[in-house]
Each structure stands twice: as C-alpha cells, then as structure tokens.
Amino acid sequence: MPHAIRIHETGGPDVLKWEPVEVGEPGPGEVRLRHTAVGLNYIDVYFRTGLYPPPGLPSGLGLEAAGVVEAVGDGVTEVAVGDRVAYASPPLGAYAEARLMPADRVVRLPDAIDDRTAAGMMLQGLTAWYLLHRTYPVKAGDTLLIHAAAGGVGLLVCQWAKHLGATVIGTVGSDEKAELARAHGCDHPIVYTRERFPDRVREITAGEGVPVVYDSIGKDTFEDSLDSLRPLGLMVSFGNASGPVPPLDLQLLSAKGSLFITRPTVMTYTARREDLLAGAQALFDVVQKGVLKVAVNQSWPLAQAAEAHKALEARQTTGSTVLTV
Numbered sequence: 001m002p003h004a005i006r007i008h009e010t011g012g013p014d015v016l017k018w019e020p021v022e023v024g025e026p027g028p029g030e031v032r033l034r035h036t037a038v039g040l041n042y043i044d045v046y047f048r049t050g051l052y053p054p055p056g057l058p059s060g061l062g063l064e065a066a067g068v069v070e071a072v073g074d075g076v077t078e079v080a081v082g083d084r085v086a087y088a089s090p091p092l093g094a095y096a097e098a099r100l101m102p103a104d105r106v107v108r109l110p111d112a113i114d115d116r117t118a119a120g121m122m123l124q125g126l127t128a129w130y131l132l133h134r135t136y137p138v139k140a141g142d143t144l145l146i147h148a149a150a151g152g153v154g155l156l157v158c159q160w161a162k163h164l165g166a167t168v169i170g171t172v173g174s175d176e177k178a179e180l181a182r183a184h185g186c187d188h189p190i191v192y193t194r195e196r197f198p199d200r201v202r203e204i205t206a207g208e209g210v211p212v213v214y215d216s217i218g219k220d221t222f223e224d225s226l227d228s229l230r231p232l233g234l235m236v237s238f239g240n241a242s243g244p245v246p247p248l249d250l251q252l253l254s255a256k257g258s259l260f261i262t263r264p265t266v267m268t269y270t271a272r273r274e275d276l277l278a279g280a281q282a283l284f285d286v287v288q289k290g291v292l293k294v295a296v297n298q299s300w301p302l303a304q305a306a307e308a309h310k311a312l313e314a315r316q317t318t319g320s321t322v323l324t325v
C-alpha cells in the first residue's frame with residue numbers, strides 16, 4: 001500500500017505522520033500519479049500550523065510533485081499513461097508516494113528536465129514567472145527589491161530578473177546567503193538581520209527608491225518595504241514567513257507616496273489552464289536555456305518531512321528543497 005504524510009491536527013512539525021493510504025482509481029477528469037520527487041514550499045508550513053486552515057482534517061499536505069501518470073479517468077485529454085508530469089496546485093496531498101489529481105492541473109515535462117529539478121522548481125518557478133511578468137512586468141533598467149533572495153523563490157527571481165535586464169537588490173539572513181544570492185544574479189545583497197534595508201535601498205537608488213518590492217516575509221518587513229518604494233511604487237506582499245501582516249491603514253499608502261499594493265497568489269495566476277501552460281512553458285524555456293539554474297540544495301526522504309520543515313522554519317535552507325520518494 002502506498003504511504004503519505006498526513007496531519008490529524010495542525011501544529012508543529014511533529015503533527016506530520018507517515019501513514020498507509022488508499023489511492024483507488026481515477027474518476028472522470030482525474031489521473032493517478034506515482035510520485036518520484038515532492039517539492040517543499042513555505043506554504044506547506046502555513047497549512048501545517050493552521051495559519052492557512054486545511055479544508056478539513058485529517059488532511060494530506062503539499063502542493064507540488066513530479067512523477068508518472070499510472071492511470072487516467074474518463075475524459076482525460078491533457079496527459080496519457082506513462083507521461084512524465086509535474087504540478088504545483090491544490091488539492092493538498094503532494095506528500096505522498098501516489099495520489100489522484102485533477103488532470104487539468106498537471107503538465108507534461110520536457111525530457112531535458114529531470115524529476116528532482118521539476119519538483120524543486122514548479123511552484124517557486126511559476127511564482128517567479130508571475131511576479132516578474134504579470135504582477136509587475138519587469139523591464140530592462142528597472143531596479144527591484146526581493147526579500148529572502150537566497151531562498152527557493154528568491155534565487156529564481158534573482159536569476160530571472162537579471163536576465164530581463166533589471167538591477168536586483170536582495171535581502172538575506174547571513175553573509176553566506178549574500179554570496180549565494182550574488183552568484184545567482186543579485187547585484188546588491190543586503191544582510192537585513194544586520195543592516196536597515198530601506199536605508200541601503202535609498203543609497204543604491206540615489207535616494208529615489210524602487211518601483212517594486214516583492215515581500216514574502218510579511219510582519220517583520222512590511223513597513224520597511226513600503227519605505228523602500230519610490231512614489232507610485234508597487235508593494236507585492238506575497239508571503240508571511242515571519243507572520244501575517246496586521247490590518248493595514250490605507251492612509252499609510254497615501255502618506256508614503258500614493259503607493260499601490262497587491263496580495264497575490266500563484267494559484268490565481270495559474271487557475272486557467274491556458275495561464276498554467278503559458279507559465280510552465282516560459283519556465284521550462286529559461287531552465288532549458290540555462291538562464292535559470294534550479295538550486296536543489298537540500299533533500300530529505302519524504303517520510304522525514306518533519307526534519308525538512310524544521311530546517312525551513314529555522315532559516316537553515318537555501319534554494320529549493322526536495323523530498324525524495
């Protein structure tokens with residue numbers, strides 16, 4: 001019988017349980033996947049702790065994996081038995097050896113992209129894609145600020161933004177992470193545990209500020225991120241690794257220069273299949289051309305997902321992390 005990580009309650013890493021699961025046959029529009037590699041993402045921590053409530057309990061966990069199509073239900077046209085595929089999508093349950101999945105959420109993998117790379121890049125790579133191409137379309141000559149620049153999303157954003165001709169300012173938690181971010185295209189790493197990043201951003205931009213901040217840290221960085229923007233700049237608040245942003249007084253946006261704000265999620269930007277395929281194609285292109293190197297810097301066996309969660313929350317990981325099946 002296949003096994004999966006399940007949670008019966010929300011809480012610390014110890015709520016992750018390795019259990020046998022019944023997978024069954026795919027219904028109409030579904031496929032059964034045999035996973036080969038599973039992606040670890042910060043959003044998995046939010047669902048585990050209950051910051052984002054799972055739809056019900058007990059629940060599976062995880063939104064990203066690569067594998068092979070083992071069976072298809074009625075009406076499935078997107079993929080066929082034997083295809084190598086990957087996904088970054090609900091429903092929760094990617095932390096599993098095998099599972100059912102809606103076929104329209106799954107994309108075929110090119111031969112040149114191996115399963116470990118795919119599991120390490122789908123969710124974070126599609127995020128980098130929509131942030132840089134859809135939320136604020138980055139142009140050559142732009143200067144942008146990205147937080148956690150040495151993390152999974154961060155290293156991909158640095159490389160892709162640099163390729164688009166931007167100057168990249170990135171915050172990181174240590175000197176080692178600063179070097180890693182720099183090696184991936186970050187022009188100005190700032191160790192924000194030591195330096196006040198809005199001051200450094202003003203220095204780097206000759207007092208002007210940046211047109212866009214991509215902020216996934218949340219509570220600890222929110223106001224300083226607003227203070228890094230130029231007038232009419234765009235605050236992209238796309239995560240809460242330090243905790244959720246408290247309710248916002250809209251007057252603050254006026255006082256700090258008629259700022260714009262958005263709170264996006266990759267799920268909206270890939271909800272329509274045509275958008276999912278456009279994003280995946282753009283991502284596969286830059287990976288195959290070597291523009292993006294997917295740094296899978298850690299892996300744990302899937303059954304030991306709790307150890308991976310502990311490392312991620314303790315800021316000990318860099319780049320992407322894969323759980324091996």
Ligand SMILES: NC(=O)c1ccc[n+]([C@@H]2O[C@H](COP(=O)([O-])OP(=O)(O)OC[C@H]3O[C@@H](n4cnc5c(N)ncnc54)[C@H](OP(=O)(O)O)[C@@H]3O)[C@@H](O)[C@H]2O)c1
Binds near residue numbers: 043152242315
């Ligand atoms: N909205 C979306 O569509 C979307 C999609 C994907 C990811 N995200 C968000 O993007 C962020 C990055 O995701 P990821 O999976 O690539 O993770 P990650 O960046 O690899 O890991 C999180 C990083 O956040 C930094 N951090 C700062 N304060 C922290 C704290 N108090 N606790 C833990 N970490 C802290 C750490 O880097 P330093 O030590 O360098 O500070 C840590 O390594 C997450 O907030 C995630 O929720 C959002």
